[in-house]
Amino acid sequence: MKLNIAVLSGDGIGPEIVDQALKVVRAISKKFGHEVSTEEGLVGATAIDKVGDPYPESTHEICMEADAVLFGAIGDPKFDNDPTAKVRPEQGLLRMRKQLGLYANLRPVTTFPSLLHKSPLRKELVEGADFLCLRELTGGIYFGDKGRTEDNQGAFDHCVYTREEIARILHLAYKFALQRDKRVTVVDKANVLETSRLWREEAQKIEKEYPEVETDYMFVDNAAMQIIQWPKKFDVMVTENMFGDILTDEASVITGSLGLLPSASVGTHTSVFEPIHGSYPQAAGKDIANPVATILSAAMMFETAFELKEEGALIRKAVLASMDAGVVTEDIDKEKACKTSEVGDWIANYVLEA
């Protein structure tokens, strides 16, 4: 099969971790006889520095023409520390999501048997935790009108959702639930927010279309607590943009490191596969960041964008084997830490020799 992949490495550790994922993509493609072609696009702070735009039109065209996008991370301290900057790397990410119609971010949260001791939570709480969080990605407060009051003494961010935006991601959540344990938790703040009340109203209608799925509703503050108290109780969680952003970072502690969690963003055009973490600028260029989240994002790319389940499964098996063999970066084992590139090489070799 021909696999046309747009590669958007971005900033900070982006290029290093994407390189490792590409090693694995090439290895698995060689093993299964696929032909990979990649095209690189500028994004984030790097794109601002080079062309003054965090998501240039040329990058959008590359994404639109590809079968899938492999994305690293964006973000640079020089922008984080300058609240007055008019052009910001994050605008590129938001624009990419909007222009590609990526309305759902799928974030699986699972544990790795050989890393259970890494979780700050007790082993018996996290062992076997396995849930899928669907975060709405193109609406809500991140996309609403924002600005300052005329006298600059106040600021506002509007949170807006339409019924259509809510319904399409809810249907997706139910579709995933049907392939899993048939349970959906809708997370909102319907006791306070009008947008959340609209979410709940829509969800109460849509749940009737999926009678075989059990639905429950949870306020986001309660969900934040339950994720770390009883992570095993969840199967599919669906929520709006900002709640999902925060809850999934929280959920990463179940796994043990932010460097382990992959994601897929799907919608109306090309899907994007990216780790959930950011550009971890402190580690940029040091060959120390964990590439596993990006490598597992590549596994999701094979499974979701190319519908090549066997290839995805072999990548997952190779990742587990690397952990069992102690081939891990410093966030997992400080004393016996391997380099980012060593982990990538090991996993790619495992795939080739499997």
Ligand SMILES: NC(=O)c1ccc[n+]([C@@H]2O[C@H](COP(=O)([O-])OP(=O)(O)OC[C@H]3O[C@@H](n4cnc5c(N)ncnc54)[C@H](O)[C@@H]3O)[C@@H](O)[C@H]2O)c1
């Ligand atoms: N999707 C994205 O591109 C994205 C997401 C979040 C943050 N950001 C941006 O990234 C920059 C840094 O933000 P931040 O520090 O809040 O978040 P971050 O995810 O980059 O890093 C937070 C911490 O998580 C750990 N971590 C993250 N990735 C890791 C990896 N691969 N291996 C090992 N440890 C890892 C590190 O301890 C790090 O200090 C900011 O500019 C922010 O805007 C981008």
